[in-house]
Amino acid sequence: MIRTEGLKMEFRVGFFRKRVVALKGLTMEVKRGEVFGFLGPNGAGKTTTLKILMGLVHPTGGAAWLMSRPISDSSVKKNIGFLPEQPYFYDYLTAAEFMDLSGRLFGMRKKEREARAGELLDMVGLSGVKNLQLRKFSKGMQQRIGIAQALINDPELVVLDEPMSGLDPVGRKQVRDIILGLKDGGKTIFFSTHILPDVEVICDRVGILVRGELRAMGTVDELLSGTQVKSVEMTFAGVSGEEFSRLERMSSGMVTRGNETTAAFGDQEAARAAKRLVFESGGEIISLIPHKSSLEDLFMEEVGKGRK
Amino acid sequence: MKVYAIAINTFKEVIRDKIFYSLVFFAMLLLGSSVLLSTLTLGERSKIIEDLSLSSIEIFGVIISIFVGIGLVNKELEKKTIYIIISKPIKRWQFLLGKYLGLSLVLLSYISVMTVCYMLALYMYTNKLPWQTLMAVLLIYVELLVVTASAVLFSTFSTPTLSASYALALYVIGHMTEDLRGLAAKTGQAGVKAVLKFVYYFLPNLEDFNIKARTVHAIPVPAEYILMSVSYGLMYVMAILALSVLVFQRRNFK
Numbered sequence: 001m002i003r004t005e006g007l008k009m010e011f012r013v014g015f016f017r018k019r020v021v022a023l024k025g026l027t028m029e030v031k032r033g034e035v036f037g038f039l040g041p042n043g044a045g046k047t048t049t050l051k052i053l054m055g056l057v058h059p060t061g062g063a064a065w066l067m068s069r070p071i072s073d074s075s076v077k078k079n080i081g082f083l084p085e086q087p088y089f090y091d092y093l094t095a096a097e098f099m100d101l102s103g104r105l106f107g108m109r110k111k112e113r114e115a116r117a118g119e120l121l122d123m124v125g126l127s128g129v130k131n132l133q134l135r136k137f138s139k140g141m142q143q144r145i146g147i148a149q150a151l152i153n154d155p156e157l158v159v160l161d162e163p164m165s166g167l168d169p170v171g172r173k174q175v176r177d178i179i180l181g182l183k184d185g186g187k188t189i190f191f192s193t194h195i196l197p198d199v200e201v202i203c204d205r206v207g208i209l210v211r212g213e214l215r216a217m218g219t220v221d222e223l224l225s226g227t228q229v230k231s232v233e234m235t236f237a238g239v240s241g242e243e244f245s246r247l248e249r250m251s252s253g254m255v256t257r258g259n260e261t262t263a264a265f266g267d268q269e270a271a272r273a274a275k276r277l278v279f280e281s282g283g284e285i286i287s288l289i290p291h292k293s294s295l296e297d298l299f300m301e302e303v304g305k306g307r308k
Numbered sequence: 309m310k311v312y313a314i315a316i317n318t319f320k321e322v323i324r325d326k327i328f329y330s331l332v333f334f335a336m337l338l339l340g341s342s343v344l345l346s347t348l349t350l351g352e353r354s355k356i357i358e359d360l361s362l363s364s365i366e367i368f369g370v371i372i373s374i375f376v377g378i379g380l381v382n383k384e385l386e387k388k389t390i391y392i393i394i395s396k397p398i399k400r401w402q403f404l405l406g407k408y409l410g411l412s413l414v415l416l417s418y419i420s421v422m423t424v425c426y427m428l429a430l431y432m433y434t435n436k437l438p439w440q441t442l443m444a445v446l447l448i449y450v451e452l453l454v455v456t457a458s459a460v461l462f463s464t465f466s467t468p469t470l471s472a473s474y475a476l477a478l479y480v481i482g483h484m485t486e487d488l489r490g491l492a493a494k495t496g497q498a499g500v501k502a503v504l505k506f507v508y509y510f511l512p513n514l515e516d517f518n519i520k521a522r523t524v525h526a527i528p529v530p531a532e533y534i535l536m537s538v539s540y541g542l543m544y545v546m547a548i549l550a551l552s553v554l555v556f557q558r559r560n561f562k
């Protein structure tokens with residue numbers, strides 16, 4: 001669906017035309033039907049990549065294809081929906097007027113536009129305010145109308161730049177549900193974000209971009225498979241006296257609530273020993289949870305690497 | 309169709325803006341005061357009404373053309389609304405043309421409203437409705453179209469402040485091109501002559517659109533002259549817009 005090869009982008013800033021390299025040869029691929037999360041800290045070059053794909057800026061090097069056609073071929077835009085970062089809309093338009101304008105730009109007929117706009121406003125939960133001017137919309141509502149306008153043409157590929165930033169947890173969940181709904185509808189979704197918790201839940205694959213370089217790409221499982229179990233959390237009851245003190249010394253932290261105690265252990269080894277001890281002393285294990293390192297840990301690691 | 313969509317949207321943008329209404333309000337105020345003023349003077353009332361009204365219609369038209377015109381493209385870049393447009397299947401020339409036509413439509417509404425008021429006042433105070441005054445208004449409109457196109461051209465490559473200065477300069481110099489030609493004939497220096505000639509040939513000759521004085525003094529202007537001036541104006545507009553598209557095509561949207 002999306003392919004880039006050695007994509008480079010250089011900006012010249014300020015009076016002395018100082019070079020700012022935003023992308024250092026990005027090569028990546030997004031496959032049909034997947035949800036691809038494009039991760040990276042602020043300034044990594046995510047927005048720049050998306051703008052190149054959308055034909056808003058011209059890259060200084062490399063090439064990119066959308067649906068097997070070069071990005072310079074604007075005919076693919078018919079099948080693409082795009083939500084820019086921190087979108088600004090025509091705030092003097094009402095939601096319905098804005099949807100209508102979007103439809104017109106795709107050359108859709110009036111009937112089709114109206115039907116589709118109605119459907120989408122329903123889907124993003126804005127049909128009640130469709131005659132309200134966009135200037136009166138909250139941040140979350142703006143983001144949702146932004147997603148709705150990106151879908152007016154029923155695109156095969158949906159490109160979203162930071163769809164969840166600036167939203168509260170409720171808003172984030174709404175956006176997440178919309179993305180998952182689109183995936184169920186067979187769409188390909190490519191979105192950038194620096195908010196990680198949502199990513200593991202909704203992405204099939206992710207790419208991690210740091211300072212203009214792709215540091216990792218693959219499914220979340222693939223990326224984390226190399227990583228070790230970081231800690232084990234065990235909840236138990238019915239242990240007291242000497243054994244309890246020993247468990248306390250073995251663990252890296254312990255909390256007791258009522259007659260249940262939760263202890264954390266640094267590795268599998270310590271956890272197994274602790275388990276035996278609980279059994280031998282006639283106690284009971286209520287739960288045992290291994291914590292693998294998360295995408296967040298990997299992300300922080302990749303971001304940290306280049307700093308050294 | 310897509311051009312039309314952009315044009316209508318631009319029309320709504322300007323029409324729903326308070327600044328536009330304040331400009332129209334002041335234009336009306338000037339029109340009204342010209343009528344009042346005419347009652348205080350001894351000269352021919354109709355001449356004074358015509359003279360002052362046509363001038364105020366033109367001046368405020370130019371202000372709207374320049375200040376709204378330079379904002380047309382710039383606001384879209386600044387507010388980044390252009391991202392949602394350009395990412396859709398619309399060509400950049402369609403976008404630019406739509407923006408231009410939208411503002412032309414606004415100017416047409418402005419001119420129409422002003423002209424109706426002006427004609428009413430004229431009729432009430434003089435019982436006359438000279439048709440040539442309508443032609444004078446038509447030519448003012450064509451002039452505004454030229455000024456707007458220039459404002460759009462400047463704004464495709466320059467900052468708003470600079471664009472406004474360029475457009476204003478173009479308006480002022482555009483009214484002096486005949487003087488420039490005279491000056492070119494007189495000057496001895498070859499370099500100065502070349503510059504003056506260049507300005508004469510490439511800047512629009514806006515005086516061509518000015519039949520106000522002749523109208524006020526009831527000197528007839530032949531229909532061919534009006535037709536020629538309108539064609540000249542429209543051709544000039546097309547040339548400037550083509551140039552604007554060329555510049556706009558290459559732009560990066562940051």
Ligand SMILES: Nc1ncnc2c1ncn2[C@@H]1O[C@H](COP(=O)(O)OP(=O)(O)O)[C@@H](O)[C@H]1O
Nearest residue numbers: 011013020022041042043044045046047048562
């Ligand atoms: N128009 C621009 N002019 C100069 N530098 C820019 C411009 N746009 C982006 N950059 C620079 O490119 C880098 C990547 O920016 P961006 O793509 O916006 O990152 P992200 O979206 O990942 O936060 C940053 O260092 C930023 O300063």
Ligand SMILES: [Mg+2]
Nearest residue numbers: 046047085162
């Ligand atoms: Mg960004």
